[in-house]
């Protein structure tokens with residue numbers, strides 16, 4: 001948390017000079033705020049007694065100029081603060097985005113990563129809000145109080161007592177509303193997540209007759225969220241109304257006390273009115289703080305959450321760029337745990353894979369195949385042992401560069417909202433069409449894509465849109481093959497493929513091998529390991545056997561012959 005806070009501080013450091021200028025503008029604007037009370041004093045005490053129209057006119061012109069200057073300064077400081085907020089956001093967003101995607105930012109059950117960009121927005125809003133400027137005005141409230149004391153000490157003490165009560169109310173407000181706002185935020189996130197999920201699974205909900213039950217669950221989540229928000233808003237409103245009315249009453253009380261002092265002949269009538277105006281001005285920042293307190297709380301809570309997120313996902317140290325590696329993979333005593341899991345799900349696994357070779361990974365459900373695939377892609381770093389690609393550990397490669405050298409087809413392929421071409425090119429903004437088409441051809445998806453009405457420009461969604469399961473998987477394979485990766489990792493690649501698709505997959509594996517790449521296939525189905533030279537058998541997260549495919553199959557499985565023959569992809573496992 002402390003490291004994250006220091007990092008955010010650092011990102012904000014370049015704004016210090018601008019904050020200094022806001023403080024300066026605030027100082028001058030607050031001094032100019034004395035124009036009204038001073039004018040009042042002069043009118044009552046000088047113009048009235050001397051009955052001079054010229055003095056009145058001269059004072060009026062001066063006041064006009066001073067008020068115009070005050071307005072301009074007020075405008076300038078709000079303008080600068082909004083720019084400071086926007087600048088902070090643009091400096092921090094890349095780092096916060098990558099921290100939100102970082103493995104340690106995504107612990108199951110907590111929402112730090114999910115709210116990160118919203119938290120950054122809350123900080124930006126706070127920096128540009130009038131309530132933040134009120135903090136710059138607060139020290140000037142003391143000067144105004146001092147000025148009231150120069151009129152008469154009774155007036156000064158009344159203003160101090162009123163201000164102290166308002167500040168005490170602000171502290172109480174913070175104490176009472178903070179837990180309610182945190183609860184409201186929590187419920188809001190849960191409700192949003194549920195409604196996203198229900199919307200994405202609309203077809204399934206209809207098919208399973210879950211519409212009524214889903215609605216009830218959604219309504220409960222919404223009610224909890226809006227109930228918590230309502231309770232926080234009610235309390236905030238109560239405090240806000242109290243402070244506003246109390247401030248108005250205080251001004252009248254000030255006038256009454258001033259009149260008493262004037263009647264006692266201890267002060268002029270001008271000082272009475274000027275004192276009342278000065279007190280009003282001194283209490284403005286306090287009132288602004290109370291009214292804008294929810295913004296302060298959201299911004300502060302966002303800042304704390306961002307500090308925690310950044311602390312959990314420290315910045316990547318710059319790495320010396322390495323040349324394109326040869327496809328030699330060595331795993332040694334590899335031990336991997338999913339994020340937040342108490343125990344590793346893959347333990348002490350070792351194997352070596354040479355360029356031009358393919359390795360199959362088989363084992364029952366939950367044996368750790370997908371865990372191994374994620375570790376090999378660098379998504380889940382090892383907690384023990386090493387993975388080396390051409391001699392270098394995966395951590396020695398820049399994650400983005402490593403990602404481009406690895407083709408990964410996850411077990412559940414999900415596409416990004418965009419066109420098929422954009423999905424194949426991994427959203428690269430300057431992708432060359434030739435490379436996209438080459439990848440699609442290698443995945444044998446080219447003709448299938450051309451058969452769609454808009455071909456490569458067909459828009460798809462996360463769930464695939466109008467594409468079938470097999471079509472999604474082929475586009476996923478084309479995406480994995482894009483950019484001719486050194487290492488191809490396929491997790492259950494033929495789960496949705498027909499015979500033709502299975503053949504295309506085997507051809508793609510052969511092509512990668514022939515070009516000196518390495519392929520690792522996690523499989524349940526026999527057809528997928530037909531092209532594999534070696535086989536790793538996992539059971540309960542440990543290696544049960546590793547070696548040449550046929551020898552391992554012969555020693556582990558009794559129906560080895562069936563398993564290696566490249567029969568229809570839909571055949572039994």
Ligand SMILES: Nc1ncnc2c1ncn2[C@@H]1O[C@H](COP(=O)(O)OP(=O)(O)OP(=O)(O)O)[C@@H](O)[C@H]1O
Nearest residue numbers: 338339341345363364365366367368369370371372
């Ligand atoms: N994100 C996760 N958090 C915690 N545990 C996980 C996570 N993902 C997987 N596991 C656990 O790790 C173990 C291995 O899962 P993994 O997905 O690697 O198995 P698998 O061999 O690929 O299974 P399948 O063949 O069913 O896909 C399982 O016990 C699973 O519950």
